[in-house]
Amino acid sequence: MAEDQNKILDEVTGGEYKYGFHSDIDMETIPKGLSEDVVRIISAKKNEPEWMLEFRLKAYRHWQTMTTPDWAHLNIPEIDFQDIIFYAAPKKKPELESMDEVDPDLVATFEKLGIPLDEQKVLAGVAVDAVIDSVSVKTTYKETLAEKGIIFCSISEAIQEFPDLVKKYLGSVVPHGDNYFAALNAAVFSDGSFVYIPKGVRCPMELSTYFRINAINTGQFERTLIVADDDSYVSYLEGCTAPMRDENQLHAAIVEIVTMERAEVKYSTVQNWYPGDKDGKGGIFNFVTKRAICKGDYSKVMWTQVETGSAVTWKYPSCVLQGDHSVGEFYSVAVTNNHQQADTGTKMIHLGKNTRSLIVSKGVSAGKSQNSYRGLVKVAKKAENARNFSQCDSLLLGDQCGAHTFPYLEIVNNTAKVEHEATTSKIGEDQIFYCNQRGMSTEDAVGLIVNGYVKEVINQLPMEFAVEAQKLLQISLEGSVG
Amino acid sequence: MNIACRVVNLQEEYTKLFKDQKALLESGAPNKVNALRDKAMAIFEEKGIPSNKVEDYKYTNLQPYFKGSLNLSLSSEAAHANVTNHFHCEVPQLETYNVFLVNGWYSEQNEKIAFPDGVVVSSIRTAAKDHPEVFEKHYGEVAPMESDAMVAMNTAFAQDGAFIYVPKGVVLDKPIQIVNIMNGETDRLAFQRNLIVVEENSQVKVMLCDHTVSPNKFVINSVSEVYAAENSVFDVYNIQNQHNLTTQVAGMYVHQKKHSNILTNSLTLHSGITRNNVRVTMDDEHCESHVYGLYLSDKNQHVDNFTFIDHAKPNCESFELYKGVLDDSATGAFTGKVLVQKDAQKTNAYQSNNNLLLTESARVNSKPQLEIYADDVKCSHGATVGQLDDEAMFYLRARGISETESRILLMFAFAYEVIEKIRVEPLKEQIRGLVEKRFRGEFDKCDSCVVCGQAGNTVSCL
Numbered sequence: 001m002a003e004d005q006n007k008i009l010d011e012v013t014g015g016e017y018k019y020g021f022h023s024d025i026d027m028e029t030i031p032k033g034l035s036e037d038v039v040r041i042i043s044a045k046k047n048e049p050e051w052m053l054e055f056r057l058k059a060y061r062h063w064q065t066m067t068t069p070d071w072a073h074l075n076i077p078e079i080d081f082q083d084i085i086f087y088a089a090p091k092k093k094p095e096l097e098s099m100d101e102v103d104p105d106l107v108a109t110f111e112k113l114g115i116p117l118d119e120q121k122v123l124a125g126v127a128v129d130a131v132i133d134s135v136s137v138k139t140t141y142k143e144t145l146a147e148k149g150i151i152f153c154s155i156s157e158a159i160q161e162f163p164d165l166v167k168k169y170l171g172s173v174v175p176h177g178d179n180y181f182a183a184l185n186a187a188v189f190s191d192g193s194f195v196y197i198p199k200g201v202r203c204p205m206e207l208s209t210y211f212r213i214n215a216i217n218t219g220q221f222e223r224t225l226i227v228a229d230d231d232s233y234v235s236y237l238e239g240c241t242a243p244m245r246d247e248n249q250l251h252a253a254i255v256e257i258v259t260m261e262r263a264e265v266k267y268s269t270v271q272n273w274y275p276g277d278k279d280g281k282g283g284i285f286n287f288v289t290k291r292a293i294c295k296g297d298y299s300k301v302m303w304t305q306v307e308t309g310s311a312v313t314w315k316y317p318s319c320v321l322q323g324d325h326s327v328g329e330f331y332s333v334a335v336t337n338n339h340q341q342a343d344t345g346t347k348m349i350h351l352g353k354n355t356r357s358l359i360v361s362k363g364v365s366a367g368k369s370q371n372s373y374r375g376l377v378k379v380a381k382k383a384e385n386a387r388n389f390s391q392c393d394s395l396l397l398g399d400q401c402g403a404h405t406f407p408y409l410e411i412v413n414n415t416a417k418v419e420h421e422a423t424t425s426k427i428g429e430d431q432i433f434y435c436n437q438r439g440m441s442t443e444d445a446v447g448l449i450v451n452g453y454v455k456e457v458i459n460q461l462p463m464e465f466a467v468e469a470q471k472l473l474q475i476s477l478e479g480s481v482g
Numbered sequence: 483m484n485i486a487c488r489v490v491n492l493q494e495e496y497t498k499l500f501k502d503q504k505a506l507l508e509s510g511a512p513n514k515v516n517a518l519r520d521k522a523m524a525i526f527e528e529k530g531i532p533s534n535k536v537e538d539y540k541y542t543n544l545q546p547y548f549k550g551s552l553n554l555s556l557s558s559e560a561a562h563a564n565v566t567n568h569f570h571c572e573v574p575q576l577e578t579y580n581v582f583l584v585n586g587w588y589s590e591q592n593e594k595i596a597f598p599d600g601v602v603v604s605s606i607r608t609a610a611k612d613h614p615e616v617f618e619k620h621y622g623e624v625a626p627m628e629s630d631a632m633v634a635m636n637t638a639f640a641q642d643g644a645f646i647y648v649p650k651g652v653v654l655d656k657p658i659q660i661v662n663i664m665n666g667e668t669d670r671l672a673f674q675r676n677l678i679v680v681e682e683n684s685q686v687k688v689m690l691c692d693h694t695v696s697p698n699k700f701v702i703n704s705v706s707e708v709y710a711a712e713n714s715v716f717d718v719y720n721i722q723n724q725h726n727l728t729t730q731v732a733g734m735y736v737h738q739k740k741h742s743n744i745l746t747n748s749l750t751l752h753s754g755i756t757r758n759n760v761r762v763t764m765d766d767e768h769c770e771s772h773v774y775g776l777y778l779s780d781k782n783q784h785v786d787n788f789t790f791i792d793h794a795k796p797n798c799e800s801f802e803l804y805k806g807v808l809d810d811s812a813t814g815a816f817t818g819k820v821l822v823q824k825d826a827q828k829t830n831a832y833q834s835n836n837n838l839l840l841t842e843s844a845r846v847n848s849k850p851q852l853e854i855y856a857d858d859v860k861c862s863h864g865a866t867v868g869q870l871d872d873e874a875m876f877y878l879r880a881r882g883i884s885e886t887e888s889r890i891l892l893m894f895a896f897a898y899e900v901i902e903k904i905r906v907e908p909l910k911e912q913i914r915g916l917v918e919k920r921f922r923g924e925f926d927k928c929d930s931c932v933v934c935g936q937a938g939n940t941v942s943c944l
Contacts, residue, residue: 071537073853379867381842396857399827409848411867414839418868424854424861 059176059186072343151196158194173256181287192222197232208237219250228263261296273309280339283311290317294326318347321355336369345375350386359390365401512610522637529631541815547729552671561587576908578659586672609645624707640675674704740766748775776900779812786815808844833863
């Protein structure tokens with residue numbers, strides 16, 4: 001019986017990565033390696049103003065003084081930064097009118113991924129910014145959004161067109177010296193999205209960025225900046241995939257969110273970078289710094305993430321709750337299989353009065369993977385009546401994997417109420433038996449139980465994403481029923 | 483001989499102290515103790531006194547406390563010089579086998595107690611002579627000096643401590659009470675190294691009572707190693723009652739064999755800077771361990787409980803509960819690491835840490851951790867920080883109970899969860915009483931078993 005189960009588990013968790021194709025797109029790259037010159041080249045290629053170059057150089061110089069962080073529960077082989085191409089962009093063809101603007105190969109790539117770039121055929125009502133390798137290739141629905149005064153464009157464009165806004169907020173949430181990978185990103189970031197929602201505007205559609213690493217040997221360093229002014233609302237989605245390759249590729253991104261008074265930002269990620277093959281060969285190293293600051297009173301930030309890809313995930317979307325009555329929420333599902341390693345969680349830093357935060361983290365480990373939750377809840381001296389509840393559950397499928405929780409609670413105010421709960425368990429034989437008895441196969445039963453287990457988080461995702469996330473979960477777990 | 487040392491740069495001076503005084507450190511000490519010194523010193527030299535940059539000591543920077551002018555007694559005579567012991571530490575209704583240690587040295591004034599059935603309680607120096615096979619087999623085997631600089635430091639400097647041996651199949655009728663007294667006219671640094679061996683099918687309960695009786699600054703680094711053999715039952719209650727100038731690093735390292743059942747309870751009732759390291763290794767199947775702690779802190783006290791439960795083998799169970807009440811500017815910290823190793827299937831591990839913050843300047847850091855490498859396990863941990871429940875307060879107030887009384891009632895109910903785990907009835911009553919008094923603010927007029935109350939002593943709670 002147990003063997004049968006293992007077999008089914010293997011089948012269920014052994015699914016193939018279906019986004020592993022590679023498109024032949026004419027790419028423009030710069031030579032491998034990192035130096036001050038490379039930083040200058042990137043800046044020059046993007047025709048950036050002087051202050052931007054200064055920002056990059058400052059970050060680069062700071063990065064040189066830093067060392068790779070080793071505190072995470074991860075086993076990361078040394079990364080040779082001289083063996084990485086820091087800039088790769090699809091070669092631009094002469095610009096055409098309207099919708100033929102985009103290279104058909106690119107459109108085909110995104111179609112394969114199910115991303116609607118072609119506005120006229122789109123009914124989905126999602127504005128998309130597609131980033132391939134390092135460069136934003138197309139932003140849809142720009143005009144519709146512009147009518148409401150919403151700015152949604154690539155960050156390079158924003159640097160040219162809205163330098164004041166970018167200058168004011170870039171690096172204000174994640175400073176250039178924040179951590180090793182943030183410094184690296186600040187020095188070499190190539191593109192990303194910029195969103196500005198003006199006062200009192202409720203963004204009528206979901207904004208979305210789709211990231212794709214395509215070229216070989218490249219690293220992807222994107223930077224997203226979202227500013228929500230007073231009383232505004234936006235929901236933002238992010239998706240990522242990469243081709244299957246034998247060598248590891250580096251992805252070091254930064255997301256900064258600023259919310260003003262009574263503004264609300266919902267940021268959802270479905271991360272499905274290539275996780276490497278069954279033996280742990282290849283895959284993306286995913287080092288991401290995501291941080292939101294609730295600047296204004298009554299503001300709200302909600303992070304939702306479904307992490308199924310990447311060989312190594314190092315990611316802690318955080319909320320700095322500065323405004324009084326501000327709210328931070330974090331919902332996460334992290335699934336690891338085969339040789340994947342994930343060390344992910346959140347930081348909730350309560351600074352303002354009556355701030356609240358909620359953390360729901362669900363880890364699922366299968367195969368030989370290691371899955372860790374690492375989180376910090378900090379209540380500062382002046383954060384009267386702060387409230388936090390954290391729940392971190394781990395589900396183990398198989399006896400070779402590991403599930404770990406490392407919560408940190410630092411409380412300096414006696415009016416705070418902070419609770420943390422964590423459980424670790426496997427799917428009970430009685431649960432499977434119950435389903436079997438009602439005519440379900442063990443495989444379906446496991447699927448059902450896992451889905452029920454992560455439901456709390458999936459429910460927070462926008463509709464289209466929720467469906468995708470559920471499918472992704474099934475693929476990631478294929479072959480690991482235990 | 484007393485050595486006065488002035489410590490400014492920690493590593494250098496402690497290393498120098500070690501090198502200069504090596505002959506004295508070694509004189510009269512058992513061979514096995516001396517054999518480990520050099521290796522331990524090498525580890526200590528490399529790691530140094532932990533600051534908060536060391537992850538395991540993140541919330542307690544020990545460095546400042548190990549600096550300054552401190553006296554170290556390198557012989558039993560020196561430790562006992564000018565120290566007269568009028569101290570009594572008694573629990574009403576509880577008879578114990580009572581031995582004293584003064585400034586880390588086994589007191590020669592201890593009466594000869596007739597222990598039943600071959601039970602031995604002595605100084606480790608005597609033990610090494612009388613029971614070399616037991617001593618050599620277990621000394622230095624349980625406490626991990628490679629991973630903890632404070633254990634390494636203790637191993638390098640330790641000269642004396644208590645030794646308890648309970649032979650096969652003996653169930654000791656009364657608890658053994660080890661009273662550790664810090665006394666003297668100068669500020670002191672003391673090391674103490676205890677070894678407790680509980681053989682197959684035997685049972686023993688040990689009380690470690692830590693006291694300070696003179697108003698000097700004391701810095702204590704103690705390590706206790708416990709070896710619990712098959713089917714043994716072992717309880718240890720560490721009752722810490724020291725004044726505010728005390729810095730104590732107390733290590734309790736337990737190694738469990740098949741079907742053994744152990745309980746440790748760290749009761750920090752009064753202290754200066756306290757760091758309790760508890761490490762339990764379940765090295766065979768069907769072990770059960772209970773790891774508890776209660777800390778009541780006020781003024782500028784700091785209590786840091788660091789626990790590490792190692793589920794190395796399948797079918798073991800562990801229960802962990804730490805509760806703290808922090809008043810004034812007190813700070814508390816808790817780290818609970820539970821490791822379930824690869825083949826330790828059918829493990830059950832429960833851990834909980836709850837804290838009450840009573841004032842604006844009290845603070846607490848809690849770090850429960852689970853590291854799990856097996857799938858058929860049930861593990862949970864929980865941590866909370868909060869205040870007294872308003873609704874509960876209202877309930878009591880509505881029934882005509884005064885606000886102060888309601889508060890005391892609720893705080894006491896909170897703390898009692900740990901007290902009720904004590905498996906020695908009279909001791910439970912005693913602690914119950916002490917805790918209640920503590921909450922009532924009557925601590926200054928307490929019984930004989932606390933910091934300031936013993937007859938004829940003028941020491942006040944500093």
